[in-house]
Amino acid sequence: MAINGLDISQEEQNIVKQKSQPMNLQIAQERLYSFLIAIVQKWQGDDVLQEFKILFIDFKDSANLAKSTGLYRISFMKKEKDFNYTIKRCFYILVNNWEAQRRYQYIHDLIKLFDDYKDKNLNNEPEDIIHKVWLKNFINSQDYKNIKLLTEKYKKQVNNSATKTNWANRYTSYLLSAQAFDEKRPKEQQEVARKLARQMKDKFKFELAMYIARSQSSASSRARYQNPSLLGDNVLRIIKIILVKKGRFSYENVANIFIKQTENQKLKDFKKSLQSYLFFTVESQGCIVTLMDQLSETLSEWKIEADEKIVTPNLFLRVCTRLIDCLIIENGKEPSALFNLLLSQGHPLTLVILLLKIILICENARSHLEIKIANLIRYYENFPEEECEKLINFLEFFNITFAIYAENVEYNLIKINENSPDVQKFNQENIDEYRVFSQSRIDE
Numbered sequence: 001m002a003i004n005g006l007d008i009s010q011e012e013q014n015i016v017k018q019k020s021q022p023m024n025l026q027i028a029q030e031r032l033y034s035f036l037i038a039i040v041q042k043w044q045g046d047d048v049l050q051e052f053k054i055l056f057i058d059f060k061d062s063a064n065l066a067k068s069t070g071l072y073r074i075s076f077m078k079k080e081k082d083f084n085y086t087i088k089r090c091f092y093i094l095v096n097n098w099e100a101q102r103r104y105q106y107i108h109d110l111i112k113l114f115d116d117y118k119d120k121n122l123n124n125e126p127e128d129i130i131h132k133v134w135l136k137n138f139i140n141s142q143d144y145k146n147i148k149l150l151t152e153k154y155k156k157q158v159n160n161s162a163t164k165t166n167w168a169n170r171y172t173s174y175l176l177s178a179q180a181f182d183e184k185r186p187k188e189q190q191e192v193a194r195k196l197a198r199q200m201k202d203k204f205k206f207e208l209a210m211y212i213a214r215s216q217s218s219a220s221s222r223a224r225y226q227n228p229s230l231l232g233d234n235v236l237r238i239i240k241i242i243l244v245k246k247g248r249f250s251y252e253n254v255a256n257i258f259i260k261q262t263e264n265q266k267l268k269d270f271k272k273s274l275q276s277y278l279f280f281t282v283e284s285q286g287c288i289v290t291l292m293d294q295l296s297e298t299l300s301e302w303k304i305e306a307d308e309k310i311v312t313p314n315l316f317l318r319v320c321t322r323l324i325d326c327l328i329i330e331n332g333k334e335p336s337a338l339f340n341l342l343l344s345q346g347h348p349l350t351l352v353i354l355l356l357k358i359i360l361i362c363e364n365a366r367s368h369l370e371i372k373i374a375n376l377i378r379y380y381e382n383f384p385e386e387e388c389e390k391l392i393n394f395l396e397f398f399n400i401t402f403a404i405y406a407e408n409v410e411y412n413l414i415k416i417n418e419n420s421p422d423v424q425k426f427n428q429e430n431i432d433e434y435r436v437f438s439q440s441r442i443d444e
Contacts, residue, residue: 025076
């Protein structure tokens with residue numbers, strides 16, 4: 001069998017097949033899931049289907065799996081319930097990724113693997129016979145019927161899906177996040193989507209941190225870690241500009257001050273405080289004035305009947321999600337007027353910072369924000385990439401800013417030497433006199 005980019009020797013296969021010690025079920029499952037996640041994001045769909053067929057339909061050894069995980073087949077499952085749970089989870093790993101990437105044909109072909117299954121081999125080992133019984137039972141189960149019902153919606157999309165790689169595939173993590181919060185989906189699929197989205201975001205954070213570290217050192221190490229963003233060499237300069245807001249007036253500190261100062265405020269006063277918070281240190285010029293006026297009008301008119309009520313956590317969340325709607329997608333389908341205004345006038349970073357400020361005071365609004373980002377991507381995904389440059393630029397700013405401020409890696413701007421001006425005096429002329437330093441954020 002041809003192995004996808006993996007060079008595995010016969011000696012390595014023999015080592016893998018040594019059953020000196022049974023592997024813990026959960027560890028084996030996680031290794032299998034990680035393997036499938038890796039190949040569905042890197043391999044051609046037909047190759048992924050072939051690998052799935054080898055493991056779950058034919059119940060054969062896989063050199064690819066062995067090389068990657070230390071497992072060579074799925075014989076680690078000794079109970080039928082474990083088999084059913086594992087095959088469903090693996091199914092959703094593939095479906096969630098292919099749906100997010102609009103590769104609907106492969107979802108259809110995956111179902112066909114099960115529908116076309118026939119046991120042609122009558123001379124099986126006892127272990128093979130047990131597996132085939134489990135597989136037949138699964139195909140005849142209500143679980144599989146539910147899975148088929150779920151995938152019916154993809155049939156009409158098979159012929160309409162783009163055959164070439166779509167620019168939107170780069171932002172699959174947001175589409176997966178939207179799947180994770182879709183209550184119409186099975187719980188298992190939501191959980192798989194949540195885990196996949198988290199892994200993709202963690203991968204971006206790691207690659208960004210490594211690129212930043214290496215790009216500020218030797219040229220030889222820079223080549224080892226590629227820039228995970230589309231902003232080119234300007235990414236370091238942009239990160240430095242974002243990081244200037246540290247210290248007493250950092251976004252985090254100002255957010256904490258706002259939360260404390262607005263405790264027990266009435267909604268009417270809270271709306272005014274929220275406007276002041278959002279536009280603190282934002283230059284009031286050009287389209288920003290229009291933005292401020294529009295948001296002020298939106299907030300003042302929102303739930304006037306509750307203006308004299310104390311802001312509860314639920315009301316706090318609703319105000320923040322309303323702001324997110326105004327800034328991204330207001331009617332549930334098309335980008336909002338404010339979104340188009342800021343992008344058309346060249347202010348993607350201003351928009352991203354406003355969204356960041358909202359999340360820093362209301363982390364519970366994060367899921368709503370990511371769903372809206374997914375809606376944006378879905379709205380534009382059929383447009384040619386060259387027509388989506390401003391949107392893509394915004395998404396790149398969004399990725400980097402939220403990796404810096406809203407994740408578990410802390411970034412700081414460090415002076416190269418004592419003679420460099422303080423960060424407060426940072427400007428375009430002395431930008432190269434600073435270095436970006438990252439470290440894991442430790443929760444207190």
